[in-house]
Amino acid sequence: MEWRDEGIILATRKHGETSVILEVMTRGRGRHLGMVRGGRSRRMRPFLQPGNRVDVSWRARLDEQLGTFQVEPIEQNAARLLESATAVHGLQTLAAHLRLLPERDPHARLYETLGLIIAHLNDATVAGALLARFEIMVLDELGFGLDLLQCGATGTRDNLTYVSPKTGRAISAEAGEPWADKLLPLPPFLKSGAEISGDVQAVSAAFRLSGYFLARHVYEPRGITAPESRASFLAALLKALDRQAPTAPTV
Structure with a gap:
């Protein structure tokens, strides 16, 4: 099993003496984990940081396995975010x-x-x-x-100022006025x-x-x-x- 995608790093954790488990949010395959061999090296640590955008290639013998990542940097945001x-x-x-x-x-x-x-x-x-x-x-x-998008009581799309905690629908100022203390702004x-x-x-x-x-x-x-x-x-x-x-x- 193998695929390649773009992803944003969410977190890392140590794995063994030299590797890390990388958690990324990918464009086409959602949140995915994989091991990066040598991920704790001086070369790789700077771009294996949360917030960085990377190119990831994942490989495993079976789809349900953790698998391994090959990672290349695309956009490094971590230093700015810190x-x-x-x-x-x-x-x-x-x-x-x-x-x-x-x-x-x-x-x-x-x-x-x-x-x-x-x-x-x-x-x-x-x-x-x-x-x-x-x-x-x-x-x-x-x-x-x-x-x-519209008032759950009247259907209007104007002057929506509340949300009903029961239905999760917007409520207009006029319709919600009698129950304003029970509604969410x-x-x-x-x-x-x-x-x-x-x-x-x-x-x-x-x-x-x-x-x-x-x-x-x-x-x-x-x-x-x-x-x-x-x-x-x-x-x-x-x-x-x-x-x-x-x-x-x-x-």
Whole structure:
């Protein structure tokens, strides 16, 4: 069995004296693990780092085996990401979310979005909005997608400001007003076609929204908790946002 693909490194762990087990998110074959012989060498260590984009060739006698990787660098992002606590915790959170999906299950849309987020993890003005959107996408890939396109009560696509915690559907300001204290706020940047940026209040609301449905549909049924890196990312992000004037870069 053999294949070749492009991937983004999520994590590594030592294997024996000289090798590593590499975890990558690939474009066509999803999250995949394999052994890299000599991966702890001085030559290979710099590009076998989380966040780097690589060309990977996998080989094994049987498909169900761990197999081995041959790896060549394409884009080295790790050094840049290590300069920011927001980026470090963000990348760890992205990897944890991808581990909620079955190994070797292709998710091309998540792969492309992962690359986009990694390119902007150092920018606090967009990193939070992008990662919150990623969490909504993960819910969708797991079969628990939210309907944020139209009001679940009236069908209108205008003035959507809430989300029902029961149905996961957007609710307009008018329809939701009587039950506003029981509904979840819908940040503007989560709406289709919206500008990808958010202030402290909007980002916090977005993570409360995605966190609520992740806990309800994923964490609690599996008997697990949210990754610690998620709380660390939010703390670092909100601290960075407090220090910056809000901007609206185009992504």
